[in-house]
Amino acid sequence: MTTATAGYPVHVHARLDPGLSRWLWLVKWFLAIPHYLLLAFLWLGFVVFSVVAFFAILLNGHYPRVLFDFNVGVLRWSWRVAYYTYGALATDRYPPFSLGAEPDYPATLDIAYPEHLSRGLVLVKWWLLAIPHYLIVGFFLGGGSYVAYRTGETVYNSGGLVGLMALFAGIALLFTGRYPQGLFDFVLGMDRWVLRVAAYSGLMTDTYPPFRFDAGGDEPATTTIDQTPPPPPGHGGWTPGRVAAVVVGALLLITGGAVGGTGVVGLWADTAQRDSAGFLTTATKSFHSDGYALQFGTVELRWTDEDWPLADDWLGEVGLKADDDVFIGIGRTEDVDRYLSGVERDEVSTAGSQVTYRHRDGGSPAPPSAQGFWVASGTGEVTWRAEQGSWTAVVLNADGSRGVDTTLAAKAQVPALRTLSVWLVVAGGVVLVLGLAMMLTAAVVVGRSRRGDTSTSAR
Known part of the structure; x- marks a missing residue:
């Protein structure tokens, strides 16, 4: 058993690393490119699993644990990359390629698993109820980078006021060699607000995000509760191979969507855009x-x-x-x-x-x-x-x-347009189904392996 801070179920902690490089922040956008590429696919997995979780909550009031752990992992990964790059610039330690908790990393995120979620709230919380927070978060993240909340889709990035404050911190590092503590506290308060709203809009909690600016690396002191962590990687969890299956499945979804979408546009043009002479x-x-x-x-x-x-x-x-x-x-x-x-x-x-x-x-x-x-x-x-x-x-x-x-x-005339478009729609549909099947199969395998581990432990 481990302990986690009680209160709001989204717990964001960070520590400002001493001795930050004066110049490394100038090239972190380049160093983080491998993370950006992987996260692009992982976020597609987040969207797909959020849609599945939406219907699961609507039907039985539960967020499937295996999907919850994956989506929390994507948020953790994104938060570590943002903390390393222009969401904070508060560490020079390269982020791990991991969905796990990584408690030794200077930035951590934990979200308490909800045993039950409201079937009614799931219909409105991610778009209607969260609108006031979206306006605030939009101010924090600005127009160049954003948090997009659509059917559980939550894309975290830095920009707006967060990016501006991080830029000021980078300039201070360049000329003085130190990160102003006041800037750090302010940036972390905005980041914490964003992540709380991200978890709420991602259907991970029914607890409405507080309109409270909790600055600094540590949240306000509260009581602690027992929390059973998910199995570690390699023991029934999201192993690298299973994460890779989700990434490949996401790539197939993108490819199938592009191919099938091209076919749909072709069919539309073939039926709606021809003149009387064809x-x-x-x-x-x-x-x-x-x-x-x-x-x-x-x-x-x-x-x-x-x-x-x-x-x-x-x-x-x-x-x-x-x-x-x-x-x-x-x-x-x-x-x-x-x-x-x-x-x-x-x-x-x-x-x-x-x-x-x-x-x-x-x-x-x-x-x-x-x-x-x-x-x-x-x-x-x-x-x-x-x-x-x-x-x-x-x-x-x-x-x-x-x-x-x-x-x-x-x-x-392009008489071959219809035939070609039909083949593109069919091929795109097959690739889409294959990608979705690969992603869901990975989730099912994780769920079964965890149940097997639980049964073994019980014996």
């Missing part, structure tokens, strides 16, 4: 040239294997629509380059909403409608069945005059 059309943009032509960058179309299921039909017909008084031509890049050689024009490249022009000096072109190399040409609008090769589109005034000013939109 084309998908881009937004219209304005283009201008002081020369005689607008030359759009080369488009490479390659599908070399005839046995590829999509083959030549994957893109279907493509087209360009411009103002009615301009000529549009599509040709092989080498033919277009030859035609426009020595012609005053603007070469156009686009990247998202950004349009870049590169002006070329020269003279006037030969009449565009008289050229025989165009694979598709017309006035105002042109369509063409896509083929393999390097292609370039050119826009000129129909009368060959100088100064081209027009709007332009591209369109394509």
Whole structure:
């Protein structure tokens, strides 16, 4: 049996290390990158397990102990990294890669396990009841970094007033070699408030966080209670292998979500964004040239294997629509380059909403409608069945005059979009289920191993 401070069930303790480096705090953001990468996946596990715990509490009033221990471990890990970095800068001791309590580390966090939680409160405490605290915590953590509370999701980071006070402490270290005690007490008071709210919004307690600023590394003296700790790592707990399974499962969730989400967007575009002729059309943009032509960058179309299921039909017909008084031509890049050689024009490249022009000096072109190399040409609008090769589109005034000013939109049939989107949705769903199954299996294995340890101990 061990003892834990009674009172509010979230206990945050820290000690200011003596002899802190004057300069190390400048590079701690870099040194902590391995922790940030792992925590990104562990926090996804936190979210998934919080959702599972939400329904468990709603159904039977209990937070599954194995999920509780994992989520507390993520909060502990995050708190140690924040204490090392810009949530406090109060230690130079590198944080351990551990979900455990790590009582020897200068920053510790303990949350008393609740034997019973309210089924009604779980519906409202993480969003409605905690709003006053979110406003305060938002002030502490600011807009650049934040605590996000959504369905049990709690992301701790430093910024805002916390980050500013830690920055002042770092500057004091740089010039004086000491961390002002008053700053330390103030920073720890804010950190403690954040962690209390994090535990409440993470469904770990029904006790409402106090509107009380408890400054300093130690909480106010209170009575102590007996608390049975969870089994240590390697004995029925969250061993490194089981934590790794959660991390891999989280990675699969992210991958599956991205793949499946892409497929869903594709299906939406296929059903809701086609015009009456079956084309998908881009937004219209304005283009201008002081020369005689607008030359759009080369488009490479390659599908070399005839046995590829999509083959030549994957893109279907493509087209360009411009103002009615301009000529549009599509040709092989080498033919277009030859035609426009020595012609005053603007070469156009686009990247998202950004349009870049590169002006070329020269003279006037030969009449565009008289050229025989165009694979598709017309006035105002042109369509063409896509083929393999390097292609370039050119826009000129129909009368060959100088100064081209027009709007332009591209369109394509993409008949393969539906098939490809369905496969992406299926593949993404499979990967999502696999990732979720891996995470939940790890939790089940931990729970069973703990029950086995308990039974062995009883015998």
